[in-house]
Amino acid sequence: MSHEPQPTEAKVWTPADPVLQVRNLHKSYQDQHVLRGVEFDIHQGQVKAVLGPSGSGKSTMLRLMALLEPANDGEILLRGQRLGVRQRGTTTVPLPERELAKERRDIGMVFQKFNLFPHLSACRNVMLGLTSVQNIPAKEAEERAMAMLERVGLSHRAGHYPSELSGGQQQRVAIARALVMNPSVLLFDEPTSALDPELVGEVLDVMEGLANDGMTMIVVTHEVRFARRVADQVTLFDSGVIVEQASPDEFFDNPQHQRTRKFLSHVH
Amino acid sequence: MSHEPQPTEAKVWTPADPVLQVRNLHKSYQDQHVLRGVEFDIHQGQVKAVLGPSGSGKSTMLRLMALLEPANDGEILLRGQRLGVRQRGTTTVPLPERELAKERRDIGMVFQKFNLFPHLSACRNVMLGLTSVQNIPAKEAEERAMAMLERVGLSHRAGHYPSELSGGQQQRVAIARALVMNPSVLLFDEPTSALDPELVGEVLDVMEGLANDGMTMIVVTHEVRFARRVADQVTLFDSGVIVEQASPDEFFDNPQHQRTRKFLSHVH
Amino acid sequence: SAAASPSSEGKAPAAAEAPKGLTTAGKLTLCIDPEYAPLEYYANGSSGTIIGFDADAARALAKHWGLEAKFEVTTFDGLMPGLQTRRCDAIFGGLYMSEARLAVADAAPVMSAGPSILAGPALAGQFKQPLDLCGRSVAAQSASSNAARINTLKDECKAAGKDEPKLTEYPKTAETVLAVMNGKSEALIETNVAASYMAAQNEGKLAVAPGVFETDTTFGVFTRKNDPISPVLAEALKALHKDGTLAQIAKDNKLDPAIVDVH
Amino acid sequence: MEFDIGIFVQQLVNPSYLYGAFLSVAVAVLALVLATAVGFAVALGRTSQSRIAQGAAGFYTWFFRAIPALLVLLIIWNALPQLFPVLRQEWFSPFIAAFIGLGIVEAAFMAEIIRSALLSIDEGQNLAGRALGMSPAKVMVKVVLPQAIRIALPPTGNEFIGLVKFSSLASVISLQELLTTAQVGVNITFRYAEYYAAAIIYYLIIVSLLTLLQNYVEKKFLWTSRSKPKKPSTLEPIGQGVHA
Amino acid sequence: MEFDIGIFVQQLVNPSYLYGAFLSVAVAVLALVLATAVGFAVALGRTSQSRIAQGAAGFYTWFFRAIPALLVLLIIWNALPQLFPVLRQEWFSPFIAAFIGLGIVEAAFMAEIIRSALLSIDEGQNLAGRALGMSPAKVMVKVVLPQAIRIALPPTGNEFIGLVKFSSLASVISLQELLTTAQVGVNITFRYAEYYAAAIIYYLIIVSLLTLLQNYVEKKFLWTSRSKPKKPSTLEPIGQGVHA
Ligand SMILES: Nc1ncnc2c1ncn2[C@@H]1O[C@H](COP(=O)(O)OP(=O)(O)OP(=O)(O)O)[C@@H](O)[C@H]1O
Ligand SMILES: Nc1ncnc2c1ncn2[C@@H]1O[C@H](COP(=O)(O)OP(=O)(O)OP(=O)(O)O)[C@@H](O)[C@H]1O
Ligand SMILES: [Mg+2]
Numbered sequence A, B: 001m002s003h004e005p006q007p008t009e010a011k012v013w014t015p016a017d018p019v020l021q022v023r024n025l026h027k028s029y030q031d032q033h034v035l036r037g038v039e040f041d042i043h044q045g046q047v048k049a050v051l052g053p054s055g056s057g058k059s060t061m062l063r064l065m066a067l068l069e070p071a072n073d074g075e076i077l078l079r080g081q082r083l084g085v086r087q088r089g090t091t092t093v094p095l096p097e098r099e100l101a102k103e104r105r106d107i108g109m110v111f112q113k114f115n116l117f118p119h120l121s122a123c124r125n126v127m128l129g130l131t132s133v134q135n136i137p138a139k140e141a142e143e144r145a146m147a148m149l150e151r152v153g154l155s156h157r158a159g160h161y162p163s164e165l166s167g168g169q170q171q172r173v174a175i176a177r178a179l180v181m182n183p184s185v186l187l188f189d190e191p192t193s194a195l196d197p198e199l200v201g202e203v204l205d206v207m208e209g210l211a212n213d214g215m216t217m218i219v220v221t222h223e224v225r226f227a228r229r230v231a232d233q234v235t236l237f238d239s240g241v242i243v244e245q246a247s248p249d250e251f252f253d254n255p256q257h258q259r260t261r262k263f264l265s266h267v268h
Numbered sequence C: 001s002a003a004a005s006p007s008s009e010g011k012a013p014a015a016a017e018a019p020k021g022l023t024t025a026g027k028l029t030l031c032i033d034p035e036y037a038p039l040e041y042y043a044n045g046s047s048g049t050i051i052g053f054d055a056d057a058a059r060a061l062a063k064h065w066g067l068e069a070k071f072e073v074t075t076f077d078g079l080m081p082g083l084q085t086r087r088c089d090a091i092f093g094g095l096y097m098s099e100a101r102l103a104v105a106d107a108a109p110v111m112s113a114g115p116s117i118l119a120g121p122a123l124a125g126q127f128k129q130p131l132d133l134c135g136r137s138v139a140a141q142s143a144s145s146n147a148a149r150i151n152t153l154k155d156e157c158k159a160a161g162k163d164e165p166k167l168t169e170y171p172k173t174a175e176t177v178l179a180v181m182n183g184k185s186e187a188l189i190e191t192n193v194a195a196s197y198m199a200a201q202n203e204g205k206l207a208v209a210p211g212v213f214e215t216d217t218t219f220g221v222f223t224r225k226n227d228p229i230s231p232v233l234a235e236a237l238k239a240l241h242k243d244g245t246l247a248q249i250a251k252d253n254k255l256d257p258a259i260v261d262v263h
Numbered sequence D, E: 001m002e003f004d005i006g007i008f009v010q011q012l013v014n015p016s017y018l019y020g021a022f023l024s025v026a027v028a029v030l031a032l033v034l035a036t037a038v039g040f041a042v043a044l045g046r047t048s049q050s051r052i053a054q055g056a057a058g059f060y061t062w063f064f065r066a067i068p069a070l071l072v073l074l075i076i077w078n079a080l081p082q083l084f085p086v087l088r089q090e091w092f093s094p095f096i097a098a099f100i101g102l103g104i105v106e107a108a109f110m111a112e113i114i115r116s117a118l119l120s121i122d123e124g125q126n127l128a129g130r131a132l133g134m135s136p137a138k139v140m141v142k143v144v145l146p147q148a149i150r151i152a153l154p155p156t157g158n159e160f161i162g163l164v165k166f167s168s169l170a171s172v173i174s175l176q177e178l179l180t181t182a183q184v185g186v187n188i189t190f191r192y193a194e195y196y197a198a199a200i201i202y203y204l205i206i207v208s209l210l211t212l213l214q215n216y217v218e219k220k221f222l223w224t225s226r227s228k229p230k231k232p233s234t235l236e237p238i239g240q241g242v243h244a
């Protein structure tokens, strides 16, 4: 850790501090200002549900947190350490792609469309990060992958290819693939909205299990019942800013903002 | 009308009789028996909501009713007239494709993925049936198409192409396209399940308007609130047969069958 | 320079009886591949009238019968099929009368010819006899009798205890010239009449090595096998030779008149 | 032998090159028209229910995919007239034989392009058309074909450019198109560099013009109410094609 | 002149045809390997951020799409050795010049095939790979390429069949492959029907074998745990290709 005093990490991080902090995050595409100063914290073991209308920037925020795209401004701190940049003298410069790749291992991501690798079996999908990023020998990687598939209830499908799995099964494999890397935070981008209604449950069940096991999670979702039951905190996102942030009961039963009430009347 | 007494149309049809009757409908694909004796009636101006798990044969039933595929067995009667076949002596033979095309005009269909013609503007999508099937002059067809677009609230988008419309707008154009042919029955196959949650409302609103205007409609949907508010009758479909058929209140609040209760616990 | 044949300026002999069954009535149609100077080629390189010894001789032949000459332009590959499909009555194309060809078509001799060796001016002087080519790389037009001659030379070299010549075959004569000028091959073998023309066109770069090979083969005018035209045409060519027409045409095309003495 | 700019320029403005280029393009256009018509029939055959139609169409594509176009040209020009005396007449010129021969071979490739374009149209389009009461033929003409054309356009454009270069094969049946014009000149004058350079210039111009035309036509098929295209246009369209 | 079955059969078993066929296939294989390597670089250039790389790659495809392969072969064989004396040596055989020349031209087409295959891979694949912490190169090798290969396989197979027929162009630089073998025979004997028929048989056999090979390889890329293929296999794969 740097001994130079730095603006946002003035004090040493302790486990009581938020594991992930987002400060004043901004992102623009061409002339479109998509994120306009997003700020929040999440503590170890917390589950945060993010709601918001289409186009409000939810996916963009997750991509930035997963270091898949650079922010235009603002900071993301993991255990007090700023991600995606390094200090050079008094200026911060973006990390080169190789260094970014290393930091990404600590943050897992699950996508709306699963994004499984179609040319690899379920087991090999889960193994790939271990063998090609962590350089773990194939045999050990396979054992760990199988254990993770067991955890999402799919060890009997390990040899099947994504095209042979239902949507719900694919998403569970995708969760196992992210989980096996042992990330500090797991990000979910509408993990069930590409699924048939009957398949949603099996994925939400797996996610609820993770939450109970103490995984730190940020979940963009439209599943109100899930948010109410599993989340520690629910957030409404609109036009690139956080409008409301509250406990599930507060959020759904006693929203403070007009915008939240309007949104809930659509989705609820 | 034939003077020979025929098994299923023994009596002359009167407006008090069901406008559409489905009798003992069977359909198999290869070794899969998808529809296994579907039976129901629908009266003029009624709205029937069809629920059921994925793969239960809902879409197949609609395709058969729209005469897009032949049934293996059973009958579909429109105003007492059997569709899709003609009597030759004592045997019934399937109609040739040209005759089928004529009968299809009387039954409109709205698809889950809209299936608008991407190479035609919204207005021309609606016009095509008039000009190329009913041989109506372009000028008159355009007027009627514009009136229909007005009805679904899209006359200001008439010149736009499908790729330039939102999903909700596309589905409304698709409804106008079916409606302009002046069908006796309108079939909907999960008309909102390909839409973003925020766009569902505008399509359901249009459909509710149609129902209020007295359109006879069969709607396969997962939108429980819509089914409850708009439908006259709700049907649960499972494994190719109708399991339960009741008024919305009966269906949702007091289902008779175990299968219905199980299904509702998932979707509700 | 379409030569006026002597028969056109001197006393015109009464036209001999024209053969029957011509492709086009009143015309003598000839398949020709006008890419072979100085026997047949376009006046302007790639366009214009077809000129050269063969072209002039064909015109004289037609005139002999009181007909008009008509050229059916074909590639080399298309000459024989053109004859077979009756697109033309005969081929005037600088074709050797080889045994294999005589098995499928008739031919009447029109000029004597033989292989000649072309090389850079310095090297050309060193070639005096066929065995001087042993161990050398030689370019030839593919499927030509000249290429076949190099193949027989291989055995002769071996018998003489020397290295075989290395033969490379190209589809067109122009590419054989290029091969020598680029140093891909040391020499090229080409029919004597065409060889002189090539040397003239590429003066300073290519020279003929004179007298390496005997002039022991014959160019013929080909007709369909056992076609009634065949004997008539042979007679006519004899007549044109006898009255000096062919010799004059050779002279007009800057060829040695002696080459038409094939009867 | 040095590059003689004078000869090069003289060839560049030589009308016989222009005429050769015209022949190349004309043969290519007619061959493509023929290939599209035959290819459409073959494509329908391959997607048809009838076993016989499938077999015949399959044989056609197999056979003409395997045979070099050069051989087909030689056969059409040299062998067919022996069987059909009508082909010995004056009208059966190298030009006609060339476009028919190239068209017949190209049809095997166009059939595959058209087939995969037809197959790529979503089945829902067919359903929607039939649900409106359109006859199968109407659905094909009004709904499927306009969309299939858009998909078939880029590869067809590439095939067309291929055909232009390909027409040089017709020199074997004595059609003196662009490349042959240069080759004949070379055979007499031995001025390789100048003659071939002139031909290259012509090819570059022709293909560039055709590519611009292709981009223009493709833009017509973007199906937007705005006039500005969605994709940036480049000189080279996506997809592969013939080359010669 | 009648068709002489004896001569036909004699040609069919003539080892020089077999050798010519071998040369055709060998030139095609090496040209395709070269074209894939160069084409991959050009495809990366065209999708790169750098203006210069884009321009250079764009120029390459434009130029070699326009120029007939015949001219490229003539230039490589005749002009390049004048500039680079090393090419005047013995090792620079017609065979080597042929596969380099055809490979360079074909690279322009392979570049487009590879580019569109790379572009067709869903961006989500890239995201998922990077989210796991893979470096861009790893993502390319482990995630994108295996999927792009599957998409590029059918058109590449077609290009390969085209190259086999195409290798006959190399007769212009004195490579005597299959078609040239037949042509030479025809010019010596004038027996065109028998010789060309023998060549046709060879082409049909070669292309049929290659098509079977292509189907076999494509089945390997179906990515199912079952061994049975999902799609019915046919002799002709979808997509277009070169033809000669
Ligand atoms: N790579 C990009 N380039 C340009 N604009 C983009 C890009 N990604 C997102 N946008 C724009 O940013 C805005 C926010 O998009 P984002 O996907 O983050 O929204 P979202 O809240 O996830 O919406 P949804 O619920 O539809 O997924 C949108 O207007 C979108 O068009
Ligand atoms: N054309 C077809 N060929 C073969 N099988 C088919 C075909 N169409 C449907 N099926 C099969 O018939 C069964 C019923 O399909 P159908 O699409 O009617 O179900 P569904 O109730 O509409 O389901 P969903 O809610 O997923 O749309 C499925 O198992 C499906 O695989
Ligand atoms: Mg999103």
Ligand SMILES: [Mg+2]
Pocket (backbone or CB within 6 Å): B058, B059, B060, B189, B190
């Ligand atoms: Mg369905």
